[in-house]
Amino acid sequence: MLHRRTAMIVVAALFTAALLLSLFTHSTGVVHNDPARNIWIPPELTMPVKLQVAYNDARIFFHYRWPARQPHVLTDLLRYSHGKWQRQLRTPIGSDPDGIYEDRLAMMVDDGSVPEFQRYGGYITVGANMRDFTGSGPDAAHRRKYLPATRRDPNDWYSIVDQATLDAQRRAGYFLDLWHWRAHLSNPLGRSDDQHIAWYRLYDSGEPMFVSNWDADSGQPRWMFDPDRAGVRALRWEDVAGGHRDVSRPYYLSAATAVPFDATHEWREGDVMPGQVLREPSGSRDEIRVQGEGRWADGYWDVTLVRALDTGHPLEDKVLRDQGVYSIALSVHRDARASRWHYVSLPLQLGLGRQAELMATRFTGDTPDWSRVDARELTLFYPGQVSWKHLSSARHAGSKYIAKGVPVKYRHKETQLAQYGVEMEFDREIRRQWALSLVAGVLLVASFVFSVSLLLGRRED
């Protein structure tokens, strides 16, 4: 039989151990990758991007530097397997297991014509039930970014307003310019793709900078490497799997160097061909150039994009002016991830010679001296599955602040938003564990005090 004092010590020790166990194990056991629900959580929820901006009378330069363990410069491959060519194109859930997805950097730009953008950034473009969200269904591939006012019901992707209204919105500047640098599909040409977001994520007008290399009718590529120039007709799967690149071999097909596909050649198991052929773009699609070379070295991408302040395409590109203040927001895809598995920034005010969160440096001459340009380190974060529908609904405690126009930065930090994004993906499971934990904590304290009171006895005992 235990002495009361000993029993008291044992009870206290059990209680203390339970408290410590709770403290050390809390917030674990629920979050895990679940491909069946389109859930994949990045190991790192935030990442830095260094940004410098400079401009002269005619052009603006953005210099980006961000960490990436290895460059991923391949995407959309055609592979010869089991005696036939097969298209490898797929949107991986999280990191592609074969490392086949290109690194990308995108930047949305607005001149104030989309007022919600400067307060909430890219969140406003994420409608309800978007592609790759949990439960979005097999028909969701086309449900991509759009601006809220392009819908009669901003939460209904299909309630697009009539064309006349869309046209009027465009003339009023209600669109976001989208600069889209891609390690495979634009960088080899020294370009960034040029898009814009309005009722959809649209390409700017002009000839595209890549065309499909897949001939669906014949089930084979249209083009291949020129063996005289490249030394090979195709790449080898073992050379590119894991995202690796044989630097002695070309990694992209361009219209200038490719030759028509030779179906009579004896293709081997594991031969690989790029699924897109690069070509010179034109028109508004051809406005954003890579200054120098976008290159990866020592664990970092360094990319400088340059564009005319006014491209002459005001319905697709935002016109930037000296003394103007604009809003930008960045996103980065790395580690062979696609779709929503990216990192995004909060909106940032950019002033051209005017005070703002980041002031672009005015310079004279053709190219800026980056050592004399202010740098800003942005924190990009994994946004999870947080839609504009949720943020503006009563379920979001901050919806009343959104209704009042309070900027997201006033209430949230990037690390917080990353964590919220993850928890939103497991909302039901976390809420259940949280409720059980609440009850368990109450019962634990009650049980402890009841036990102690029994051991100490009533005061009249």
Add this chain to the structure above:
Amino acid sequence: MGPYHAIMVHFPVALWTVASGIIFFRALSDGPLARAFDRVLVSLLVIGVVTGVLSYVLGLLVWPPDTLQTTPLGRNHMIAASWSLCSWAAVLFLRWRVGERVWAGVVNRLIMVGLGALGAGQLAATGTLGGHLHGAPAYLSELMRVFGWDVYHTFYLPTWVLLSLAVVIVAMPALAIVTTRGHAAPMQRQDAGK
């Protein structure tokens, strides 16, 4: 209800803070001042728990339940408030039921100090999280992070820990009952022999 909740919480915060001070003081001292403070402890705790319940109910009315339980900060505020209220109600129960014997011996005093510290810690966490929800975050959340709780992570326990707690929840009173009955039986036999 937000403003009324903010007004009301001043009472339990003040009363429980004073109560934790009294507990620490009384645990260290048997002097007349400490005993005098201890005599008002139950009264303070009763008012603290009553105003705490009122604050809790008002807090539940600030946002719809679904809204409050959808945000990690809301969930954390609610769990900390529930545990604070429970802890201080437990201290009240213990002090009221056991009387001054809670101060007899080092073990008893350590238990009271532990409960007072637990209640004070939970109270501080509740207030800090309330500040965050109100849009006035305090640096105390950084301190909480040092102690292992990032306020932006919902505090929940994995299933195996919940099962472990269930065992502890049952084991503690079972041990107490077995021990007290074991002590009561010889005394009853002794009484019967008289």
